[in-house]
Each structure stands twice: as C-alpha cells, then as structure tokens.
Amino acid sequence: MNKPVVLVAEELSEAGLAVLGADFEVRHTDGADRSQLLPALAEVDALIVRSATQVDAEAIAAAPKLRVVARAGVGLDNVDVEAATKAGVMVVNAPTSNITSAAEQTLALILASARNTAQAHAALKNGEWKRSKYTGVELDEKVVGILGLGKIGQLVAQRLQPFGVELIAYDPYLPPARAAQMGVKLLSLEEVLKQADFITVHLPKSKETVGLIGDRELHQVKPSVRIINVARGGIVDEGALYSAIKEGRVAGAGLDVFSKEPCTDSPLFELDQVVVTPHLGASTHEAQEKAGTQVARSVKLALAGEFVPDAVNVQGGVVAEDVKPGLPLAEKLGRVFTALAGEVATKLDVEVRGEIASEDVRVIELAALKGVFTDVIEEQVTYVNAPLLAKDRGLTVELVTSSESPDWRNVVTVRGVLADGRQVSVSGTLSGPRQITKIVEVNGYEMEIEPTAHLAFFTYTDRPGIVGVVGRLLGEHGVNIASMQVARSTKGGNALIALTVDSAIPADVIDQIGSEIGAESGRSVDLEG
Ligand SMILES: NC(=O)c1ccc[n+]([C@@H]2O[C@H](COP(=O)([O-])OP(=O)(O)OC[C@H]3O[C@@H](n4cnc5c(N)ncnc54)[C@H](O)[C@@H]3O)[C@@H](O)[C@H]2O)c1
Ligand SMILES: O=C(O)[C@H](O)COP(=O)(O)O
Secondary structure, eight states: OOOOOEOOOOOHHHHHHHHHHSSSSSEEOOTOHHHHHHHHHHTTTTEESSSSSBBBBBHHOOHHHHHHHHEEOOOTTTHHHHHHHHOOEEEETTTTTTTTHHHHHHHHHHHHHHHHHHHHHHHHHHOOOOOGOOOOOOOOEEEEEEOOOOOHHHHHHHHHHGGOOEEEEEOOSSSHHHHHHHOOEEEOOHHHHHHHHHEEEEOOOOOOTTTSSSGGGGGGGTTTTTEOOOOTTTTTTHHHHHHHHHHTTTOOOSSSSSSSSSSSOOOGGOOOOEEEOOOOOTTSHHHHHHHHHHHHHHHHHHHTTOOOOTBBSSOOOOOOOOTTTTHHHHHHHHHHHHHHHHHSEEEEEEESSGGGGGSHHHHHHHHHHHHHHHTTTSOOTTTHHHHHHHHHHOOOOEEEEEEEEEOEEEEEEEEEOOTTEEEEEEEEEHHHHHHHEEEEEETTTTEEEOOEEEEEEEEEOOOTTTTHHHHHHHHHHHHOOOOEEEESTTTTEEEEEEESSOOOHHHHHHHHHHTTTTTEEEEEEEETT
C-alpha cells in the first residue's frame, strides 16, 4: 500500500519532519517556484507551506488527491481557503505557533526605529563614528497605537507596558471592555492616527485591511510618528509611506513585511529613517519548532480522516474528549440514514442528547452530514465540503441538543424528511466508560445493533415465513448472519428486519430478497468502506 504523499513546499523544522515520521512519503519542492510546485502537486495528499507559496485555485486544481493544506504559521492570505473548501480540502494553520516571536520582533523594530540602531550600526561598521545624527527618542510617556488587538497585538501591548507608554488601539471587532482589561483604550482609526507616537500593525491581510494606512491616513498622523509593520505588506501603502517620510510627515518606519516578497529593491530602502528585515517575525527556532510540529500533527489527523482542531474551514471548534467518540458514531448513523432513505433528505435534524450535549457538539452534526453523503457522492466527502454538498442539494440541517436523555446514555439521532414526506430516523448511543456505540433505533423501531462492517435493512408487511426466506437466500449466497432483529408496528402491520452480516451482500441478492418478501425497501450498508 503506497504511503500518503506529503509535499513540503517551504522550510519546515526538523521537529516537524520528525512528527511526520515514517507514516508518509515526504517530498520537498520550492513552493515559490510555480514551475516546480504545480507538477509536484499531482500525487499529493497533503501540502505544507508557509507564506511564500501561493496555494491558489490553480494549485488546488493541480492536486486532485489533495486532502489538506497545512500552513506552518498564522497568516493564510497566501491560501485560497474558499477554493480549498469547494474542493473538499481542509485548511489548517498553527495559530499560536509564532505569535510570541512576532511580538518580540515588533518590539525589536520599535526600539530599532526609535534609536536608529540599524543605521548607526551600519555607519559605524563603515568606519563612521556619528552620534548626534542618530539621536533617537524614548518610549517612556509616548503613545503607542496598535492596529489589530488580536493575539499578537495583545502580546505587544503586554510587552510595551513596562516601557511606560500609553496604549491605544483600533480594532472594531474587539469589545472595549476586553481592551480596557489589558490597559488599552480602543479608539477610532482616525483618533489613533492623530494621537500615536508609534503605530504598530497587527492585522490580517484582507480586502478590508490592504491599503488601510494610505496617503489620506498619513496626512493625519503626527510628524514624529514611527510606523511599524510586522503583519503583512500592503496594509501600509508603501508608496504613501515613502512620500510621507520624504516630506517629513512621518519620522520613520520599521518594516518586516512587504507587499511583494521577496523584496530587495524598494524605494523605502533608500531612506535612512527606515529599518527593515526580510519577514523575520516568525524566524526563531522556537516558533519554527512549534509551527512545524503543530501542522505535522494536524496533517496526521487530517489524513486519518479525523477531525482537526486547527482546521480553519471546518465548523465545529475544538472537540472535547468525551465528544470525540460521537464522531464515528454520527458518521455511521448518517450512512445508515441514507441507506434507509435511498435518497438525500430535504431536511435533516441531528439530535444530541445526554451529558455530551453540554459541550460544543457542532462537529457531531458535521460528522453525520459527512456520513449522509459518503455513499452517494462520487467525490471525497470530508468535514470540509459536507456543508457545501448539503447547501448545493437544498438540504437544511439543524442541530438539536438536550442534556436530558433516557437512562442517561448519550444518544445521537439522525432524523430526516424525504421529498415524498416519508420520515426516516436512526439513533445510536455511546455508553459505558469505553463509550461503546450501538444503533438503538431505526425508523422508530427499537433495536440493539452493533454498527459493524456490513448491515442490511428490509421494511415489509409483517407475516409468517419472512425470516426463513431471508435466512435461506443469504445462506444460498454464502452470506453468514451475525445478528438479525425483527420489529413491527402492529401484528400484520409495517415491519423491519435489521441484519449484521459477515460479508457484503451483493446488490442482486438484496434485490432478490426484497422481491421475495415483497419489501417496501431493502438496503445494505458497508461501513468499512
Ligand atoms: N511578520 C511575521 O512573521 C508574522 C508572524 C505572525 C503573524 N503575522 C501576521 O500578523 C497577523 C495578525 O496575527 P494575529 O495572530 O494577531 O491575528 P489575530 O486574528 O489574533 O488578530 C487580528 C486582529 O485584527 C483585528 N482585525 C481584523 N480585521 C480588522 C480591520 N479591518 N480593522 C481593524 N482590526 C481588524 C481582529 O479583530 C483581531 O483582533 C496575521 O494575520 C499575520 O498576517 C506576521
Ligand atoms: O503569518 C505568519 O505566520 C508569519 O508571517 C510567518 O510567515 P513565515 O512562516 O513565512 O515565516
């Protein structure tokens, strides 16, 4: 059996490679070189990148087997997440791996900009002993404006406090009370521009943020302001920044990122007031070890078909330990539901009852939805594209939760209405310390079925001899019955036979049984597939 192929398109730490271990065929390419990247994607199951590889729709289309794109870092502006989602490809990142390093690089550039460290260093190394030229400013009692008070912005705020600064910020998505807890005053962008002696950018690159600090904004700032960008190039318009510094409207800048990277010849580099570094915010051993190991673990989970907490295009949040066993159960129930229904429902309820319902169980709904489509959709169905498949088929899905449950067992139910109004339902339980799973209800009939590899269900009108026909025909075709349960609504009324068998039942045998017992429906489900 060939090992899954993992393509590493940018530098990944040894620790990250070690986590991948021998389970995969690890290949390497230069993600920044399209002529190398695109052909290298042909057989790839997982792609690991950083910020230099453009994982756009073209790259995703060049990777027909791709199941996960793993970004060994924070920013995802180089990944077309929408295109990946449409293709059923999970996108994961390492959201906290390098935030400390980025915050520290921010402090480094703030201080280097304030004290002209880099410029004085270069002059002295060039034999020039110049002091007054490199007179700088203190941070003490200065106002620092933070654009984007998220993970890194907050770490920067914490680290700046001992310098005796006043902290203000612009972040319309953060509650003022939260900012106040950190000793930061949330203001409008205009107010921050007007008041700040230092402006530091910690925003994601988005349609909203590109050019956020442009010519108009750089006419509103103090001429003594120093602008630091360790987030993404382009958020501060580089042409506008150049003009503002040339015209004395901005005192200086510290830049770690650029609108086009790699960047070796920007006009900004001519200016003595500008200190620059080549996107080093995450370039520490510690950050790269964390980023590498975190994404490698995510790749392993994703390729094992498991839910991945750091997935950015999968609903469901972080999965609590006691919820995890509900995922394979819900997926099996979804597959059994579709087998019983014989079509995709128009409306689906996924109900979770019991103690686990007090946790975030959205991912159980997702697992059930994945199961609903698994046996009826050609393409690979994943946690990523299952919601899109539902939307495309007009299937409305609702998650219903209740901590109440008979006999305190955790029960998952997949219940749906079909186009002709028929109702179909199947429930399963997680019970005992090992959370054993059982199917306990099918279309309202109480059952006790091990969700083993091969199941079959027949609905028919209750009358003598049916069990014998089913047993005879399966026996004639060498299919051994592991368990058989019969249930009926009333004597002579609707009835259900549920079977677990040791091997898959051929479709023609299902049809033969259905015709001999005059079944209303006969379906088999092979859960191993
Ligand atoms: N230079 C580097 O090596 C390096 C390292 C890590 C991260 N980064 C960059 O830093 C960015 C921020 O990282 P983070 O982990 O702090 O992200 P985050 O998501 O935790 O924080 C981003 C903050 O920006 C705010 N925000 C989003 N859009 C906004 C807008 N239009 N106006 C104002 N505020 C807005 C959000 O509310 C959030 O609080 C990343 O997206 C990445 O691009 C760079
Ligand atoms: O968004 C990030 O994580 C940083 O910009 C780091 O990017 P890198 O992994 O290319 O250093």
